[in-house]
Amino acid sequence: xxxxxxxxxxxxxxxxxxxxxxxxxxxxxxxxxxxxxxxxxxxxxxxxxxxxxxxxxxxxxxxxxxxxxxxxxxxxxxxxxxxxxxxxxxxxxxxxxxxxxxxxxxxxxxxxxxxxxxxxxxxxxxxxxxxxxxxxxxxxxxxxxxxxxxxxxxxxxxxxxxxxxxxxxxxxxxxxxxxxxxxxxxxxxxxxxxxxxxxxxxxxxxxxxxxxxxxxxxxxxxxxxxxxxxxxxxxxxxxxxxxxxxxxxxxxxxxxxxxxxxxxxxxxxxxxxxxxxxxxxxxxxxxxxxxxxxxxxxxxxxxxxxxxxxxxxxxx
Amino acid sequence: xxxxxxxxxxxxxxxxxxxxxxxxxxxxxxxxxxxxxxxxxxxxxxxxxxxxxxxxxxxxxxxxxxxxxxxxxxxxxxxxxxxxxxxxxxxxxxxxxxxxxxxxxxxxxxxxxxxxxxxxxxxxxxxxxxxxxxxxxxxxxxxxxxxxxxxxxxxxxxxxxxxxxxxxxxxxxxxxxxxxxxxxxxxxxxxxxxxxxxxxxxxxxxxxxxxxxxxxxxxxxxxxxxxxxxxxxxxxxxxxxxxxxxxxxxxxxxxxxxxxxxxxxxxxxxxxxxxxxxxxxxxxxxxxxxxxxxxxxxxxxxxxxxxxxxxxxxxxxxxxxxxxxxxxxxxxxxxxxxxxxxxxxxxxxxxxxxxxxxxxxxxxxxxxxxxxxxxxxxxxxxxxxxxxxxxxxxxxxxxxxxxxxxxxxxxxxxxxxxxxxxxxxxxxxxxxxxxxxxxxxxxxxxxxxxxxxxxxxxxxxxxxxxxxxxxxxxxxxxxxxxxxxxxxxxxxxxxxxxxxxxxxxxxxxxxxxxxxxx
Numbered sequence: 001x002x003x004x005x006x007x008x009x010x011x012x013x014x015x016x017x018x019x020x021x022x023x024x025x026x027x028x029x030x031x032x033x034x035x036x037x038x039x040x041x042x043x044x045x046x047x048x049x050x051x052x053x054x055x056x057x058x059x060x061x062x063x064x065x066x067x068x069x070x071x072x073x074x075x076x077x078x079x080x081x082x083x084x085x086x087x088x089x090x091x092x093x094x095x096x097x098x099x100x101x102x103x104x105x106x107x108x109x110x111x112x113x114x115x116x117x118x119x120x121x122x123x124x125x126x127x128x129x130x131x132x133x134x135x136x137x138x139x140x141x142x143x144x145x146x147x148x149x150x151x152x153x154x155x156x157x158x159x160x161x162x163x164x165x166x167x168x169x170x171x172x173x174x175x176x177x178x179x180x181x182x183x184x185x186x187x188x189x190x191x192x193x194x195x196x197x198x199x200x201x202x203x204x205x206x207x208x209x210x211x212x213x214x215x216x217x218x219x220x221x222x223x224x225x226x227x228x229x230x231x232x233x234x235x236x237x238x239x240x241x242x243x244x245x246x247x248x249x250x251x252x253x254x255x256x257x258x259x260x261x262x263x264x265x266x267x268x269x270x271x272x273x274x275x276x277x278x279x280x281x282x283x284x285x286x287x288x289x290x291x292x293x294x295x296x297x298x299x300x301x302x303x304x305x306x307x308x309x310x311x312x313x314x315x316x
Numbered sequence: 317x318x319x320x321x322x323x324x325x326x327x328x329x330x331x332x333x334x335x336x337x338x339x340x341x342x343x344x345x346x347x348x349x350x351x352x353x354x355x356x357x358x359x360x361x362x363x364x365x366x367x368x369x370x371x372x373x374x375x376x377x378x379x380x381x382x383x384x385x386x387x388x389x390x391x392x393x394x395x396x397x398x399x400x401x402x403x404x405x406x407x408x409x410x411x412x413x414x415x416x417x418x419x420x421x422x423x424x425x426x427x428x429x430x431x432x433x434x435x436x437x438x439x440x441x442x443x444x445x446x447x448x449x450x451x452x453x454x455x456x457x458x459x460x461x462x463x464x465x466x467x468x469x470x471x472x473x474x475x476x477x478x479x480x481x482x483x484x485x486x487x488x489x490x491x492x493x494x495x496x497x498x499x500x501x502x503x504x505x506x507x508x509x510x511x512x513x514x515x516x517x518x519x520x521x522x523x524x525x526x527x528x529x530x531x532x533x534x535x536x537x538x539x540x541x542x543x544x545x546x547x548x549x550x551x552x553x554x555x556x557x558x559x560x561x562x563x564x565x566x567x568x569x570x571x572x573x574x575x576x577x578x579x580x581x582x583x584x585x586x587x588x589x590x591x592x593x594x595x596x597x598x599x600x601x602x603x604x605x606x607x608x609x610x611x612x613x614x615x616x617x618x619x620x621x622x623x624x625x626x627x628x629x630x631x632x633x634x635x636x637x638x639x640x641x642x643x644x645x646x647x648x649x650x651x652x653x654x655x656x657x658x659x660x661x662x663x664x665x666x667x668x669x670x671x672x673x674x675x676x677x678x679x680x681x682x683x684x685x686x687x688x689x690x691x692x693x694x695x696x697x698x699x700x701x702x703x704x705x706x707x708x709x710x711x712x713x714x715x716x717x718x719x720x721x722x723x724x725x726x727x728x729x730x731x732x733x734x735x736x737x738x739x740x741x742x743x744x745x746x747x748x749x750x751x752x753x754x755x756x757x758x759x760x761x762x763x764x765x766x767x768x769x770x771x772x773x774x775x776x777x778x779x780x781x782x783x784x785x786x787x788x789x790x791x792x793x794x795x796x797x798x799x800x801x802x803x804x805x806x807x808x809x810x811x812x813x814x815x816x817x818x819x820x821x822x823x824x825x826x827x828x829x830x831x832x833x834x
C-alpha cells in the first residue's frame with residue numbers, strides 16, 4: 001500500500017513538474033509550479049513538444065490581425081531532467097529549442113536553442129489527515145540564454161534573452177478522493193537584454209543597447225483529478241501573468257522586449273500512464289490565451305513523453 | 317535527517333535572500349539622453365558674424381533692440397534681478413543648467429531626433445483594406461501627422477540646422493557689434509555655473525537656439541507645440557540662472573530666433589514637400605512611365621497592398637545645393653533576369669541562407685526603421701558625438717548640422733528622384749520566395765536610401781572633421797552593406813547609392829568651403 005501510494009505520488013509529481021513547464025512558454029519555456037516532490041535518487045527524463053499559434057495579437061490593448069504575418073507559429077522542443085536529491089529537495093533543468101515562422105509576409109523566422117533553466121524546489125510543510133493533505137512548497141529558479149539569438153526581433157525572437165530569477169510559493173490541497181486544488185504565485189525577476197542598436201524608443205529615447213525587460217508575476221490556479229484506476233490524470237487551470245512595468249506597442253509598430261506583456265489563459269491537460277511499461281507516461285495539453293496586452297492571442301497544443309526511474313536503489 | 321533538513325532550509329533561505337538582494341540591487345537606470353559635461357569651447361569664432369548665411373540674405377535682416385548701456389539703471393536692475401534669481405536657485409535648477417549646458421544645439425538636435433522616432437510609424441491598414449494618410453491640416457486625427465519617414469525627417473533636420481545656423485550667424489554679428497560682456501564679467505560677485513567664454517552675451521545664443529528650434533520643430537511636429545514650448549522655456553530659465561545672461565540678452569535672442577525661423581519656414585512652405593505624397597493616378601503614371609521605359613516596375617508587396625509608394629515626388633522637392641538632379645542620377649540598373657541581376661540575386665539568397673551573427677548585427681545596427689530616428693537621425697547622432705569630442709561652440713555646431721543635413725536631404729531628394737525614375741522592384745518582389753530579417757520599405761529599390769544618405773553624411777563629416785574620415789567612411793560603407801545583409805537591397809543599389817551620395821555632397825562642400833568659416 002505504501003509503495004503504491006508512492007508510485008502514484010511520483011506520477012503526480014512528474015505530471016505537475018512537466019505541465020508547469022508548459023504553461024508560460026509564450027514568454028519563457030519553463031517555470032516549475034508543481035506541488036509535490038520526487039523521491040530521493042529518482043530521475044525523470046522528459047521530452048516535450050509545444051505548438052503555439054496565433055493569428056491575432058494585442059498591439060498595446062488593441063486586438064488586431066496582421067496580414068503580413070498571417071499565422072505566427074512557434075514550435076518548442078524541450079528536453080528536461082528532474083532529480084530528487086532528497087524527498088524534500090528536488091532539482092530540475094530544461095533546455096528548449098525554439099523555431100518561429102510566419103505564414104505570410106517577407107520576414108524570415110528564427111530557430112535555435114533558447115535558455116537553459118535550472119530550478120530547485122523545497123517542501124517546508126506538509127499536513128496529512130485522513131480526509132486529505134495540505135502542503136506548501138517553495139521553488140526558485142534561474143535561466144540563462146545559451147545561444148546568441150536576438151530578443152529584439154519580435155514577434156519572431158526565440159525569447160526575451162534575459163536572465164530570469166524566479167521565486168514561487170505553492171499551496172496544494174488534495175482530497176482523499178484524488179481531487180486536488182493547487183494555487184501558486186511567482187515573482188519573475190528579469191534582468192536586461194541586449195539589442196543590436198544603441199538607440200531605441202520606448203516611451204522616449206534610450207541611448208544604450210541595453211533594454212530593460214520588465215519583471216513579472218504569475219498566479220495560477222488548477223483543479224485536477226485522477227480517473228480510470230489512476231491511469232489517467234486530468235487537470236484544468238487558469239493562469240494570469242502581469243508585467244510590473246514596460247511600454248505598449250504603438251500602432252503599427254513591432255513589439256520589443258521592453259513591452260509590458262500581460263495575459264490570462266486557461267488550459268486543460270491529460271496524462272496517461274500505460275500499464276505495460278513502468279515509469280513511462282504520455283501527456284497532452286491545450287491552452288488558450290483569453291486576454292492580453294502586447295502579446296499574441298495564442299492557442300497552444302502540447303504533447304510529451306516522460307520516463308522515470310530510480311538512479312540508485314532506494315534506501316530505507 | 318534533522319541536520320539535512322536544516323541544511324536545505326538554510327540553503328533555501330539563502331537563495332531567497334539572494335534573489336531579493338538582486339531584485340533590490342538591479343534598478344535599471346538607462347540613459348535617456350546623451351550624457352556629456354558642459355565644456356570649454358575649442359574656439360569662440362569671433363568672426364562668426366561675417367560668415368555667409370544659408371537662407372537669410374542679410375545678417376541684419378531681423379533687427380534687435382540696441383541693448384541698454386552697461387552703466388544704465390536698466391542694466392543694473394537687470395543684473396540685480398538675475399542675481400536674485402541665481403541666489404534662490406534649487407538643486408533641480410542646477411541639474412537643468414547642466415543638462416542644457418552652454419551648447420544647447422546638442423540638446424535641440426537630440427529633441428528633433430526623439431520626435432522623429434516618436435512619429436516614425438507608418439499608418440496601419442483600415443478594416444476595409446484601405447489606408448488613411450496623415451493629414452497636415454488635421455494633425456491630431458489618427459494617423460497622426462507627420463509620419464516622420466526618412467525623407468520627412470531629413471527635411472526636418474535640414475530646416476532645423478539651417479535656421480539655427482543662420483540665426484547664430486546673426487547672433488554672432490550682434491554679439492560683437494554690441495559687445496555686452498557676460499553677466500559674470502559685468503559683476504564679479506555673480507556665481508556662474510557653466511564654463512567661461514569670451515563671447516559677448518547680447519543676444520543670448522542659447523535663447524536664439526531655443527526660439528528658432530522651437531519654431532521650426534513646432535512646424536514640423538505640430539502636435540508637440542506644447543512640449544516644445546516647455547523645453548524652450550526651461551532652456552531660457554537655465555540661461556538666466558547660469559550667470560552668463562541678464563533678461564534682455566534672452567529677450568533679444570528669443571526675438572531674433574523667432575524672426576529668422578519665420579523666414580526659413582517660408583522656404584519650407586513652398587519647397588514642394590506638400591505635394592510629395594502623390595495621389596494614386598499620378599503614382600500609377602510614374603510607374604507606367606518606368607515600365608514603358610525599362611520593362612519593369614516596383615509594386616508594394618504588403619497585404620493589403622499600399623496603393624502609393626512613399627513620397628513619389630520627394631524627388632521634386634527643392635534642393636539646397638544640387639543644381640541638376642539628372643546629372644547625379646546613377647546609370648540604369650541591371651535588367652531583371654540579366655546575368656548581373658542573377659549574380660546580385662544569388663548573393664542575396666546566399667547571405668539570407670547563411671546569415672552570420674556579425675552580418676545580422678550590422679543589419680540591425682543600421683536598420684533605422686520604424687520607431688527610430690531614421691538613417692539621417694543616426695548620422696545626426698554621430699555629428700553630435702563629434703561636436704562634443706571637438707568641443708565646438710554653438711555656432712560651429714550649427715554649421716555641422718546645417719551642412720550635413722542639407723547634404724543628407726539633397727541626397728534623399730536625389731535618391732528619391734532616382735527611385736521613382738527607375739521604379740526598380742525590391743528583392744522580395746523580384747526573387748521568388750525571398751525573405752529577409754528586415755522589413756522592406758514602401759518605395760522602389762534602386763538606389764539605396766541608406767547608402768545615399770550615409771555617403772553624403774560621411775562626406776560632410778570628413779570635410780568638417782578630417783581626423784574622422786576613416787571612421788565615417790567605414791560607417792557609410794557598412795550602412796550600405798547592412799541593407800544587403802537585411803535582404804532589402806541588391807549590391808548594385810547600395811554601390812550606386814554610395815556614389816550618388818558622394819556626388820551630391822560635393823555640391824554642399826563647395827558651398828561650405830566658401831562660407832567664411834574655414
